[in-house]
Amino acid sequence: MREIAVFGGSSHPELTAEICAHLQVPQRPVLLKRFANDCLEVQLQSNCRERDVYVIQSLVRPVQENLVELLLMADAARGASAARVSAVIPHYAYARSDKKDAPRISIGGRLVADLLVTAGVDRVLTLNLHSPQVHGFFSVPVDHLHALRELAAHFRQRDLSNAVVVSPDLGYAKSAAAFARRLGLPVAAGAKERMSDTEVRIAAIIGDVAGRDVIVLDDEISRGTTVFELLDRLREQGARSVAVACTHGLFADNALDKLAASDVTEIVCTNSAPLETEHSKLTVLSVAPALAEAISRIHNGESVSSLFDH
Ligand code: R5P
Numbered sequence: 001m002r003e004i005a006v007f008g009g010s011s012h013p014e015l016t017a018e019i020c021a022h023l024q025v026p027q028r029p030v031l032l033k034r035f036a037n038d039c040l041e042v043q044l045q046s047n048c049r050e051r052d053v054y055v056i057q058s059l060v061r062p063v064q065e066n067l068v069e070l071l072l073m074a075d076a077a078r079g080a081s082a083a084r085v086s087a088v089i090p091h092y093a094y095a096r097s098d099k100k101d102a103p104r105i106s107i108g109g110r111l112v113a114d115l116l117v118t119a120g121v122d123r124v125l126t127l128n129l130h131s132p133q134v135h136g137f138f139s140v141p142v143d144h145l146h147a148l149r150e151l152a153a154h155f156r157q158r159d160l161s162n163a164v165v166v167s168p169d170l171g172y173a174k175s176a177a178a179f180a181r182r183l184g185l186p187v188a189a190g191a192k193e194r195m196s197d198t199e200v201r202i203a204a205i206i207g208d209v210a211g212r213d214v215i216v217l218d219d220e221i222s223r224g225t226t227v228f229e230l231l232d233r234l235r236e237q238g239a240r241s242v243a244v245a246c247t248h249g250l251f252a253d254n255a256l257d258k259l260a261a262s263d264v265t266e267i268v269c270t271n272s273a274p275l276e277t278e279h280s281k282l283t284v285l286s287v288a289p290a291l292a293e294a295i296s297r298i299h300n301g302e303s304v305s306s307l308f309d310h
Contacts, residue, residue, distance in 0.1 A: 005088035009057035011066040022292030042072035048080035059093040071119040078120030090272035095130035113137040128247040135262045147247040150285045152182040164212040210238040220248035
């Protein structure tokens with residue numbers, strides 16, 4: 001069996017350390033240099049030759065810097081004769097750029113997938129892509145995990161006798177339904193239209209939320225525009241209480257403080273992105289055990305999907 005070698009970029013060192021601890025392997029050092037002309041250089045400071053190499057980098061702010069760092073780490077591993085290079089990308093930010101919905105716009109999700117492969121990435125391990133078709137943007141194998149298991153385990157500790165799961169949009173309704181099934185709950189969905197990065201409209205909620213304890217489930221919370229719009233509709237329709245859950249807690253523009261100051265009972269996310277602030281209403285669930293288990297299974301040639309189906 002080839003030796004495993006795990007390197008982490010600078011986007012989320014805590015998560016890399018946690019994954020390595022679960023895998024019981026050392027975290028290999030990476031030297032990052034910035035030249036006077038602002039170019040980056042990466043040196044992997046541990047032998048990669050014939051190793052099964054994993055480079056961990058979440059594409060979070062500063063996304064472009066972190067992306068180039070990841071590309072350089074993959075290139076360095078390939079150039080150092082790694083047997084296989086796997087990119088572990090807990091949050092693939094460019095997944096939001098997944099369709100041509102305006103004239104002459106770029107489709108970053110596809111371009112970045114190609115860049116990763118060009119850089120030497122042989123396979124990708126990622127979590128809750130913004131839309132399922134992004135999986136198909138990659139010309140190499142992708143193990144696409146979700147965090148429904150972790151989120152469901154958290155909510156099983158709550159009184160769910162009057163609860164309903166609500167997806168803010170129809171696009172995420174399938175995942176919300178899978179989450180609701182895990183909890184034995186009904187599901188509802190918002191009819192959402194996004195006008196711009198900062199403006200969404202939810203015209204109606206399809207399903208019954210009156211008098212219910214709502215669990216809102218989304219893939220990510222960025223500025224919180226979606227959740228705030230949904231909260232308005234839920235209040236209008238007489239929801240009794242609202243908890244909010246997502247995989248990627250990005251919380252741009254102070255969204256966490258704003259959301260915590262609202263009447264939501266709790267906010268739950270994972271640590272796929274590093275969090276700069278804490279709040280008593282916020283619970284952060286770790287995806288490190290799931291990512292470590294997936295890495296271990298990939299390394300050993302075992303099924304990954306069977307692990308995350310239940
Ligand atoms: C959009 O389709 C996604 O599922 C999320 O609802 C969205 O990315 C969240 O962004 P924001 O919090 O800025 O509305």
